[in-house]
Amino acid sequence: MSESKITLYHANWSLCSQMVRVALLEKGIDFHLDHIKLCDQYPEGENLSKEFLALNPKATVPVITHCGSVICGSQKIIHYIDSLQGKNDVHLYPQDNPSEFEQWVSDTTITEGVGFAETIGTILPVFSSPLIQMMVKKLPFKSILRILLRHPIKQRKYIFVSMYFFSAAKKFPNLGVSNFIDELMKIENMLSLENDYFGKSFSHIDINMMCLFHRLKDLQLEDILSTPLTPRIRKYWMNLQSRSSYKEGILNYYGAREKQIVNSFHQQNNGELLIKLKDKLYELNNA
Template sequence: MNQELTLYHAHWSLCSQMVRVALYEKGLQFKSERIKLCDHSDEAGNLADDFLKNINPTAVVPVLKLNDEIVRDSAYIIERIDDLEGDNEINLWPQDPLKRRELKKWVEDTTITEGVGMGKSLGTMVPLFSTGLIEDLIKNLKFSSILRIIFKHPRRDRKIAFLMMYFFSLKQKIGPIVYNRFTRELIALEENLKDKNFLLGEFSHADINLMCCFNRLTEMKMENLLEMKELPNVANYWQNLKARTSYQKGILDYPDHEEMLKKIFNSGPNPHLEVIQNKIIEKLSS
């Protein structure tokens, strides 16, 4: 059966990265429609009338158009992708029911899940560490772009967050609220990865999610967390993820905000890094 895939995505969006990696893992060809998000650019492609009417009325990416069907929500998109036949023989979801249930829990914990508050899971903690970049991007927007967000963005939660970043500052306050929970999650991941190359043994959907989360930590100058001698399984796991072709094709080949990232971290490492490292060491030695 012929399948025509069009992906509406943003380069730096975590969930967009996850779907792109899945497409490359499966070896699927797709048409790329880049959407510049309203909190990143004055272009605000996700608030365009055509996008809101025909692609996603919630103004969120990614969205996959599969022939004439619109598929939304990154986790569900990847499930649908896994059902398609590509050039690569790989299953991102196992056939065994017990393994599927286990994977479902990991997927929910490692992505930005609708209805899960920010900072309540591993996947919703990682974006908090990039608040500084998002805030700087928002503060650089024209005031007319802020008005567009006020009047056109359909999601009240995101609208409020963007306005708070524009008129005030959250970047020094957001990261610290998840230090302890994030420390526990990394230690739990270390334990789960014992004697494994990937979360369930074989590469899966959840590994895609963590590939993208770990890459975001790297961009935030926090990669040393993934290379600590106290977390050898995590360190080995990160090397395995980076070695996959999909890491280059789905993430590194879609750069964005390089100059802004250099500007933010020009003075040194991420201030969150040392605090979390010390918490990990303290937790493991107690």
Template sequence: MLELYHNDMSVCAQKVRLILAHKQIEWHSQHLNLRAGEQFKPDFLKLNPKAVIPVLVHDGNIITESNVICYYLEEAFDSHPLMPLELTKRAELREWLTRLDAGLHEHIAVISFCLAFRQQILKRYTSESALEDFLNTIPDPARAILMRDMVINGMSSPRLNIAILAYQKLIKDLATAVENNEWILSTGISLADFAFLPYVERLEQLQMAKMWSEYPQIDAWLTRIRATEAYKVAMLDWHNQNYIELMAQSEVPEL
């Protein structure tokens, strides 16, 4: 039995759910309310001391880190493969996913919190002392520093400009990849498409789709992947309208 500790709108969790759905793997849901801090509860910290989701538990084995989980699912379950056979194409796929771990994932968190989610935290912790108490519950000191910057500085955070520049580069590269192909890899739909979809959709939910206004092939790629059953099961059915509405009201920086 597979258990997935996840959250409805987490981009990392969405990525893993997409793989599970495409490969038609049955799994048991352990949904965590991140805004309520359920990831910091002792029982979950035993599974992942870093207090981040998703976490996959398979036959008692604990697997963390979303890209690692995606590779694990691909290797453990041979149904509907999402990695090409050709070694050079596999290397190309791994290069795409490495970009998420090398900064793009943190950058989407910066954009999301600076533009939208910080408002929710400030409403929950209305005094300076209450906010400090919340920040002190974050076990990773570096993560706590990042959270403090995003929540307090918002649109003024220098990290926001860096994050936006990184995603402008990604969108350009994605547009090049799908200009003459239906999918990111020329060999067909792969882990890369399902890995990047949640990040591009998050930008769209944050009213930043103008990033690809000059690249109609991005919209065409989105239309194709949203037509898959995996998208419906793994993302659409889990959409939290409260958070989508919150992101729709976010401040939008000049691009």
């Protein structure tokens, strides 16, 4: 183990923070946590503070600091974590097919520069947009103004502001339906009945899938993982949920605030998106 402990700047409910927490737990690496109240969920918007922007000028979590270095972004962080010796004999980067592997990691991450809804990693934020809008609408006007003035990512700032004033997120999820079903079938075909995970052993790809599939659960879309047309995904998702890192890195970070938001989202969800996804899945498989 390295001498000084990693500090992880994260948010309880952020997809990319979940990925890094799961990676640290899988490796058996001890870490300090610093929770950042993100501007789309909390009036304080700590990711827009001078101190945080000095760490990550993009204003996003996760970020780690370790032995004097600052590393931003889940993909780079998990790569770095894997190079460290933890308590567990886990290797998140297998040796064979490194370029194909990296591509899958990137496609299952919220990767900068990739358009919304182009990959499974960028579809989940689009599906989550009604939930994010619910949170944004509860912010005081002062916080929205602060986002407008300070958020360094132009596209995000305008999305948050248009969610606040125009309920722009209502139709966003539809943008991801077709690509999501294509991605799901691609994953179903990649999985093999002999392996418990995406490849021969548990890896960075599995961490990302665990977090993305879990977000489907928050959004009441989980049923799309257990249709008769996706038997391998169904089994794979059960395997992912049975890892202790799923509970320790994801479920244990739901505080009263997160639970309350998920509950009110469920109360107002009409299930339309799940129907659209199922229709698309069957349409594709009957074609």
